[in-house]
Amino acid sequence: MAEIHLKSLAHSYNRHAEKPEYAIREMDHVWHDGGAFALLGPSGCGKSTLLNIISGLLKPSDGEVLFNGVKVNDILPQDRNIAQVFQFPVVYDTMSVFDNLAFPLRNMGAGDAKIQSKVSEIAEILELTEVLKKKAANLTADEKQKVSMGRGLVRDDVSAILFDEPLTVIDPQLKWKLRRKLKQIHQKFKTTMVYVTHDQLEASTFADKIALMYQGQVVQFGTPRELFEQPNHTFVGYFIGSPGMNFLEVKRCEQGVCLGEKIFPLNELEKQALQMIDSNNLKVGIRPEFVHVWDDPDDSAYRAEVEFVEDLGTYKIVSLRLGEHLIKARLQEDQKVPKEHAFISFPEQWLMLYIDEFLVAKDDHNEEN
Amino acid sequence: MKKTKSNKAWFLVLPVFILVAFSAIVPLMTVVNYSIQDIFGATRYFVGVEWYREILNNSRLQDSLVRQFVFSGSVLLIEVPLGIAVALMMPKAGKWSVVTLLVLALPLLVPLNVVGTIWQIFGRADIGLFGWGLNALGMDYNYAANPMDAWFTVLLMDVWHWTSLIALLCYSGLRAIPDAYYQAASIDRASNWAVFRYIQLPKLKSVLLIGVLLRFMDSFMIYTEPFVLTGGGPGNSTTFLSQALTKMAVGQFDIGPAGAFSIIYFLIILLVSWLFYTAMTHGDSK
Numbered sequence: 001m002a003e004i005h006l007k008s009l010a011h012s013y014n015r016h017a018e019k020p021e022y023a024i025r026e027m028d029h030v031w032h033d034g035g036a037f038a039l040l041g042p043s044g045c046g047k048s049t050l051l052n053i054i055s056g057l058l059k060p061s062d063g064e065v066l067f068n069g070v071k072v073n074d075i076l077p078q079d080r081n082i083a084q085v086f087q088f089p090v091v092y093d094t095m096s097v098f099d100n101l102a103f104p105l106r107n108m109g110a111g112d113a114k115i116q117s118k119v120s121e122i123a124e125i126l127e128l129t130e131v132l133k134k135k136a137a138n139l140t141a142d143e144k145q146k147v148s149m150g151r152g153l154v155r156d157d158v159s160a161i162l163f164d165e166p167l168t169v170i171d172p173q174l175k176w177k178l179r180r181k182l183k184q185i186h187q188k189f190k191t192t193m194v195y196v197t198h199d200q201l202e203a204s205t206f207a208d209k210i211a212l213m214y215q216g217q218v219v220q221f222g223t224p225r226e227l228f229e230q231p232n233h234t235f236v237g238y239f240i241g242s243p244g245m246n247f248l249e250v251k252r253c254e255q256g257v258c259l260g261e262k263i264f265p266l267n268e269l270e271k272q273a274l275q276m277i278d279s280n281n282l283k284v285g286i287r288p289e290f291v292h293v294w295d296d297p298d299d300s301a302y303r304a305e306v307e308f309v310e311d312l313g314t315y316k317i318v319s320l321r322l323g324e325h326l327i328k329a330r331l332q333e334d335q336k337v338p339k340e341h342a343f344i345s346f347p348e349q350w351l352m353l354y355i356d357e358f359l360v361a362k363d364d365h366n367e368e369n
Numbered sequence: 370m371k372k373t374k375s376n377k378a379w380f381l382v383l384p385v386f387i388l389v390a391f392s393a394i395v396p397l398m399t400v401v402n403y404s405i406q407d408i409f410g411a412t413r414y415f416v417g418v419e420w421y422r423e424i425l426n427n428s429r430l431q432d433s434l435v436r437q438f439v440f441s442g443s444v445l446l447i448e449v450p451l452g453i454a455v456a457l458m459m460p461k462a463g464k465w466s467v468v469t470l471l472v473l474a475l476p477l478l479v480p481l482n483v484v485g486t487i488w489q490i491f492g493r494a495d496i497g498l499f500g501w502g503l504n505a506l507g508m509d510y511n512y513a514a515n516p517m518d519a520w521f522t523v524l525l526m527d528v529w530h531w532t533s534l535i536a537l538l539c540y541s542g543l544r545a546i547p548d549a550y551y552q553a554a555s556i557d558r559a560s561n562w563a564v565f566r567y568i569q570l571p572k573l574k575s576v577l578l579i580g581v582l583l584r585f586m587d588s589f590m591i592y593t594e595p596f597v598l599t600g601g602g603p604g605n606s607t608t609f610l611s612q613a614l615t616k617m618a619v620g621q622f623d624i625g626p627a628g629a630f631s632i633i634y635f636l637i638i639l640l641v642s643w644l645f646y647t648a649m650t651h652g653d654s655k
């Protein structure tokens with residue numbers, strides 16, 4: 001087991017081209033020892049690239065990869081003692097399921113007794129015991145992927161297990177079950193696990209901490225709750241939650257920031273930041289869950305037109321027009337939906353200020369993020 | 370719902386049936402017809418399996434058959450492993466892969482009789498580079514006089530001509546293996562041998578099946594190249610089945626025995642191809 005430290009890491013697939021494009025833009029990141037992490041992000045943001053760099057399948061163009069403080073850049077994947085499971089099942093067709101699962105152990109020179117016990121343990125967990133004698137070529141896609149995962153899980157001494165969207169080909173019901181299994185395995189063996197996905201639900205059910213990646217960089221690393229409540233980049237706000245965070249472009253004004261006539265109050269820290277940074281790219285963001293919707297006028301409420309209502313069973317999404325902005329609000333199923341127009345207000349606590357797309361912290365201890 | 374049966378659909382199969390009849394069934398039946406009769410000009414007798422008995426007991430043909438199996442066996446044993454090895458060593462991308470592909474494809478484009486002629490001259494001890502070279506190195510090489518040398522030359526010629534086919538088939542098979550397999554193997558700490566044994570070879574199976582069948586059938590029916598190179602000699606040492614057949618049918622005009630011979634020849638090829646096929650696809654389902 002190991003702590004994995006990515007130091008000033010960057011990677012380009014066409015480094016020698018005239019205009020190299022960077023799949024990983026210079027970043028620093030630490031995966032703490034023994035954690036269950038998710039690496040979340042949209043398609044093409046560099047998740048697989050980052051994973052392949054950690055496992056050694058790719059050599060980064062710049063920066064260092066450290067396992068427990070030791071630089072491993074020049075160490076081959078074979079010798080990094082790391083397991084990786086890919087998006088599509090990879091099985092050794094001509095081998096039986098048992099031999100597939102035993103393969104990494106045999107290559108490490110493990111003894112027969114250990115192979116027996118380890119393989120049957122993992123087969124038990126993944127419910128492969130029935131098919132152990134079957135030839136891998138004749139398995140269903142689901143079973144093949146379980147075998148692929150099993151080959152990663154049989155090695156209990158690995159530095160980390162990396163999963164690259166391993167459940168993509170698996171049908172939803174089994175997906176849910178396997179995710180729980182993975183979580184159990186993590187709790188049992190405490191191996192560092194990094195789980196790549198572009199599904200936020202998958203990320204938050206599996207991981208203690210999520211790294212959200214955007215355009216080749218980890219933009220936020222925190223608990224699912226932190227990502228939800230205090231997204232430190234507009235992209236995080238937009239990507240996490242359904243629907244994503246509302247963002248309103250605002251202007252500087254005497255009391256803080258204004259949307260047309262309306263003034264949004266700011267606290268001291270936010271005011272300071274606004275004075276220090278000379279940028280006019282200002283936004284305020286608020287989660288649809290935190291938008292208050294009233295039937296009657298209220299002191300702090302703005303009048304908005306109801307555009308449409310989506311009923312999603314346990315909750316409703318109301319789209320409201322406020323000037324030129326469309327604001328979404330999430331209502332509980334028993335909450336009354338206003339007709340034609342409504343009064344909305346934004347609780348100060350949940351109203352976030354973004355300068356140049358980055359969050360201005362509301363209190364000091366969040367500064368480090 | 371009640372199904373109405375109509376036999377009209379058979380008319381749609383008719384064209385294919387006629388085509389197959391003219392391309393395979395009719396000629397084959399003609400040969401069967403010859404093989405069970407004795408024909409002198411206009412008179413003909415029914416002789417039953419007489420010709421078959423004669424052919425099977427003909428010791429010269431038996432020798433040819435053994436020679437043929439040894440030849441096809443050697444061809445497969447040399448060309449298949451060599452072709453795989455060449456495919457494994459070929460560059461995977463870039464301009465060198467194009468160059469190697471072109472060089473490998475070249476022998477395949479040479480007409481059969483030209484291949485024979487090339488080696489006939491190439492191997493001559495007096496003016497051929499190859500034959501002269503071997504002699505200059507102190508070897509007593511003469512394919513026209515020494516049966517061993519003749520065999521060696523015929524085999525070498527076939528290897529030169531056809532190994533590319535196996536190599537190209539395997540190369541395309543290797544390129545079709547997704548990177549993820551190699552990545553998984555390196556994560557699993559597999560050795561190079563294990564990568565070959567458990568990833569590359571299994572994935573090459575279907576192209577190898579085609580390659581082996583093609584090479585077997587082709588080499589088993591080889592005619593032109595040894596005919597041009599050695600004329601079947603010295604003695605009968607490089608007379609293979611098809612040459613023996615041609616001698617009998619065209620040279621001596623023994624149509625009856627030649628017909629029986631053809632049928633047996635055809636059945637052997639069919640049987641051996643079937644054996645290869647079942648052996649190589651066996652164990653796919655378990």
Ligand SMILES: Nc1ncnc2c1ncn2[C@@H]1O[C@H](COP(=O)(O)OP(=O)(O)OP(=O)(O)O)[C@@H](O)[C@H]1O
Nearest residue numbers: 013014023041042043044045046047048049050198
């Ligand atoms: N082998 C490669 N050669 C060149 N460019 C590549 C290669 N692999 C990935 N890229 C590029 O690098 C960027 C990041 O790709 P990567 O596969 O890491 O994304 P991802 O986050 O894993 O996406 P997905 O969710 O679709 O798997 C993309 O722009 C992609 O086009």
Ligand SMILES: [Mg+2]
Nearest residue numbers: 047048049164
């Ligand atoms: Mg990917």
